[in-house]
Amino acid sequence: MANIEKRGKNSWRLNIDAGFDAEGRRLWHRKTVRIDDADILKSKKKIEAYLQGEFVAFRQQIESGQIVKPDRTTFEDFIGVWKANYADQKLGEYTRRHYLQMINAHLLPAFGHLEMRKIQTMHIVAFMTKLRDPEERKTKPSKKSSEDQTTKKALAANSQLNIYKALKSIMDAATKWKVIEKNPMEGAEKPAPDKAEKKALRTKKRSYTPKEADQLVVALGSETTPWRLYFLGLLIGGFRRGELLAVEWPQVDFERGGLHIEKQISLDENGRPIEAQLKTESSEGFVPMPKWYMRELSEFRKEWIREKWKLGNQWLGGDREYIFHGEFGKMMYATNPTMHWRRFLDKHPELPRIRLHDLRHTAAMLLREDGVDLKTIQERLRHSELATTANLYTHESEKISRDAADRLERFDPKKIARK
Numbered sequence: 001m002a003n004i005e006k007r008g009k010n011s012w013r014l015n016i017d018a019g020f021d022a023e024g025r026r027l028w029h030r031k032t033v034r035i036d037d038a039d040i041l042k043s044k045k046k047i048e049a050y051l052q053g054e055f056v057a058f059r060q061q062i063e064s065g066q067i068v069k070p071d072r073t074t075f076e077d078f079i080g081v082w083k084a085n086y087a088d089q090k091l092g093e094y095t096r097r098h099y100l101q102m103i104n105a106h107l108l109p110a111f112g113h114l115e116m117r118k119i120q121t122m123h124i125v126a127f128m129t130k131l132r133d134p135e136e137r138k139t140k141p142s143k144k145s146s147e148d149q150t151t152k153k154a155l156a157a158n159s160q161l162n163i164y165k166a167l168k169s170i171m172d173a174a175t176k177w178k179v180i181e182k183n184p185m186e187g188a189e190k191p192a193p194d195k196a197e198k199k200a201l202r203t204k205k206r207s208y209t210p211k212e213a214d215q216l217v218v219a220l221g222s223e224t225t226p227w228r229l230y231f232l233g234l235l236i237g238g239f240r241r242g243e244l245l246a247v248e249w250p251q252v253d254f255e256r257g258g259l260h261i262e263k264q265i266s267l268d269e270n271g272r273p274i275e276a277q278l279k280t281e282s283s284e285g286f287v288p289m290p291k292w293y294m295r296e297l298s299e300f301r302k303e304w305i306r307e308k309w310k311l312g313n314q315w316l317g318g319d320r321e322y323i324f325h326g327e328f329g330k331m332m333y334a335t336n337p338t339m340h341w342r343r344f345l346d347k348h349p350e351l352p353r354i355r356l357h358d359l360r361h362t363a364a365m366l367l368r369e370d371g372v373d374l375k376t377i378q379e380r381l382r383h384s385e386l387a388t389t390a391n392l393y394t395h396e397s398e399k400i401s402r403d404a405a406d407r408l409e410r411f412d413p414k415k416i417a418r419k
Contacts, residue, residue, distance in 0.1 A: 002014075002015060012051055013032050015029070073117075075114050075119065076113070082169070085173070086169070093269070121186065157191055157193035161190065171183050205352055207362040208354065216231075217235075225303065229293075234363070235359045238380055239261070244259075247322070249321040257288055259287050260285075260287075261284060264276055265331060265332065266334055284382070316328040
């Protein structure tokens with residue numbers, strides 16, 4: 001079944017039968033054709049010939065697979081398909097869990113009811129604009145006022161970017177699998193921080209200075225041995241939190257003096273701790289550690305073995321030998337170190353507040369300020385590209401900036417004049 005129907009003064013719609021959907025509803029391939037050529041419009045025969053040519057070309061596109069068979073799959077329906085055939089297969093546990101949170105909180109309320117084929121670039125552009133500049137919304141009255149308060153709070157650029165990435169992953173899959181003909185993400189710009197956010201990011205403290213690192217080492221002396229060695233490991237080894245949690249005693253190489261990083265502890269989509277693959281292939285590797293740290297680990301191992309034997313049947317770790325474990329040898333939640341770090345900083349107000357991950361930044365900065373080259377830092381942090389190390393972990397250093405300025409003292413006009 002096919003036909004051409006008049007729609008407007010100079011427009012027609014081509015309709016070609018596309019069969020039925022799963023519920024027995026008829027589907028159509030449709031295309032609107034507009035004729036603006038005055039010469040063609042003068043003759044009914046020319047109009048019919050032109051439309052027939054467009055009709056034949058449209059049918060050939062359909063038969064060649066260039067045009068996807070339309071269906072009424074909604075965005076919400078497609079999420080299950082995307083999860084089973086892409087997210088569960090290609091994404092790491094943490095990333096998948098994070099994407100699903102973004103989908104449930106932001107994407108489903110905005111697009112869930114829409115048919116996939118009807119989501120246009122402009123819908124996505126308007127959605128991303130609303131994330132940056134949300135409409136005013138009423139909140140509960142404050143203590144100072146009995147009237148409703150209106151607030152306007154935009155999501156941070158990084159949160160906007162994560163939502164954008166989740167949506168792009170879904171639409172890329174839909175396009176690849178020919179669920180939709182054209183990817184509506186084309187033309188939707190990736191979110192970026194505005195000037196105010198960029199300035200805030202530049203001024204935000206992301207690492208400790210050598211003096212502050214010394215203060216941290218002293219403050220950690222009041223912690224239990226496991227927590228002290230864990231935080232020291234992050235500080236001097238530059239590990240990600242889950243990487244160090246996943247290290248078991250067999251991965252500790254006392255002969256070579258370092259740790260083998262082979263996996264990480266993460267969270268599955270239900271928030272349960274699991275062993276997961278490392279962030280990237282290059283993340284796997286051997287990380288040499290200072291001799292004093294290896295000596296302390298050796299002493300701690302004796303304490304660890306005594307604790308295990310003392311627990312006896314209460315030991316819940318089985319044959320697993322996580323150095324830093326939860327209660328009774330169990331795998332520790334990846335979020336526990338972050339919570340403990342915050343409590344630690346609460347007890348030590350003399351230390352600047354930085355994120356736990358910023359100890360990894362600190363490891364890079366301490367090496368950089370001590371004159372270690374970027375290539376060596378890259379290898380120690382196990383980045384796949386040198387640019388990642390340079391851009392993310394070796395931001396502006398006051399000491400290095402001062403050293404650079406001091407090198408230019410020789411151009412002092414007075415000194416040159418005395419030569």
